[in-house]
Amino acid sequence: MRRPALLLVLVSSLLAARLAAAHHSFAAYFDGQKAVTLTGEVAGVEWTNPHFHFSIDVKDEAGAVTRWRFEGFPPNMLVRQGWQRDVTLTPGATITVEGWAARSEPNAGAARWVTLADGRKLAAGPPAGTGGR
Amino acid sequence: MIMTTVRAWLMGGAVALVLGAPLAAQTSNAERAVPRAANGKPDLSGIWVATGAIMLFEGQEAFAAARAADAAAGRPPGNTGEAPPYKPEAEAQRQYFLSRQGIDDPMARCLLTGVPRITFRPLPFEIVQLADRVIMLYEIHHAFRIIPTDGRPHPEDAEPSYLGESIGRWDGDTFVVDVTSFNTNTWLTGVGTIHTEDLRVTERYTRDSFDTIRYEVTMEDPAVLTRPWTLRETLRLRPGERIREYECIESNEDIQRFERLLQESRATERSQ
Numbered sequence: 001m002r003r004p005a006l007l008l009v010l011v012s013s014l015l016a017a018r019l020a021a022a023h024h025s026f027a028a029y030f031d032g033q034k035a036v037t038l039t040g041e042v043a044g045v046e047w048t049n050p051h052f053h054f055s056i057d058v059k060d061e062a063g064a065v066t067r068w069r070f071e072g073f074p075p076n077m078l079v080r081q082g083w084q085r086d087v088t089l090t091p092g093a094t095i096t097v098e099g100w101a102a103r104s105e106p107n108a109g110a111a112r113w114v115t116l117a118d119g120r121k122l123a124a125g126p127p128a129g130t131g132g133r
Numbered sequence: 134m135i136m137t138t139v140r141a142w143l144m145g146g147a148v149a150l151v152l153g154a155p156l157a158a159q160t161s162n163a164e165r166a167v168p169r170a171a172n173g174k175p176d177l178s179g180i181w182v183a184t185g186a187i188m189l190f191e192g193q194e195a196f197a198a199a200r201a202a203d204a205a206a207g208r209p210p211g212n213t214g215e216a217p218p219y220k221p222e223a224e225a226q227r228q229y230f231l232s233r234q235g236i237d238d239p240m241a242r243c244l245l246t247g248v249p250r251i252t253f254r255p256l257p258f259e260i261v262q263l264a265d266r267v268i269m270l271y272e273i274h275h276a277f278r279i280i281p282t283d284g285r286p287h288p289e290d291a292e293p294s295y296l297g298e299s300i301g302r303w304d305g306d307t308f309v310v311d312v313t314s315f316n317t318n319t320w321l322t323g324v325g326t327i328h329t330e331d332l333r334v335t336e337r338y339t340r341d342s343f344d345t346i347r348y349e350v351t352m353e354d355p356a357v358l359t360r361p362w363t364l365r366e367t368l369r370l371r372p373g374e375r376i377r378e379y380e381c382i383e384s385n386e387d388i389q390r391f392e393r394l395l396q397e398s399r400a401t402e403r404s405q
Contacts, residue, residue, distance in 0.1 A: 028390075029394075049378075049383040076377035076378060
């Protein structure tokens with residue numbers, strides 16, 4: 001099996017030390033120690049509550065495509081971070097996502113930041129381990 | 134005297150005109166007096182968030198600045214990480230829930246969040262202070278509390294509920310809310326913070342500046358706690374904010390995910 005050219009970065013113990021239960025218990029499903037940075041083409045956007053979802057097609061060096069699906073803020077928070085429905089994220093656009101991978105489900109993650117083609121970097125979801133008590 | 138006042142006002146206006154918007158921004162909320170209601174009590178009306186939410190709204194730097202401002206003003210730090218004072222049996226239950234990484238969290242199943250956890254959620258809420266009641270409108274779960282302040286007692290027919298029954302009164306400049314009649318479908322705040330129907334919550338809201346409310350909440354539940362448990366947090370005014378919609382059930386995949394994890398967990402426990 002070909003491994004996609006992912007930038008799978010283990011975060012420092014400094015960040016890991018801050019991780020705790022988050023919104024909807026982040027830790028149960030996502031792994032705050034499996035930070036990922038992925039660049040790909042937007043395949044779909046679901047502007048829904050209590051999380052929005054989007055998927056991107058990530059191409060490896062050999063040209064094989066893996067579809068990743070990310071979860072992020074609800075629309076009320078996205079709008080506060082400067083997102084616009086149907087405008088900010090459009091199918092076909094190339095974006096870079098920073099976030100954390102799911103513990104067991106392959107190619108799934110929680111998004112923290114999205115960098116758009118025009119260089120704007122927007123918060124897409126909460127930091128792992130924060131977001132209230 | 135009048136002329137002096139008028140002259141000072143005109144001079145102030147001239148300075149403001151010369152310096153323009155930056156001056157207006159600099160002399161904004163920090164120097165404004167705490168607003169008062171017609172009865173002379175502080176007016177808590179406005180849109181507020183717990184300081185923890187500043188991380189999400191404005192980022193790490195703003196969050197750190199807010200905490201530093203609290204320290205400088207002598208406000209107690211929020212979320213000290215102190216363990217709740219549970220009796221051994223209740224503490225064992227909490228540790229069990231912690232070991233399961235929160236998959237039992239009632240909130241993950243979109244159940245209404247109780248008091249005080251709802252205050253600490255990272256979404257804003259609006260306080261509307263009227264002459265005979267204070268209304269709290271929470272963005273999360275479309276939740277609301279109507280808190281009578283006209284001296285009436287708790288209703289006799291109160292059913293156990295998620296947010297409980299609230300009665301408010303003023304202790305000097307502090308708004309004190311007595312909350313009773315809880316069901317047991319909520320956690321107090323944080324994973325596994327169980328309670329019984331005998332829970333009694335006392336909230337104290339003190340608007341100590343134009344921008345901030347000191348929030349202090351004490352939970353009493355002798356069946357599970359060894360002593361009253363008190364938490365503190367600074368609530369911050371959000372000028373220009375409005376309460377938006379947040380709906381929990383539409384595409385909450387945690388419900389299926391956590392149910393799967395719960396089933397796996399039960400199967401593992403049975404096989405042991």
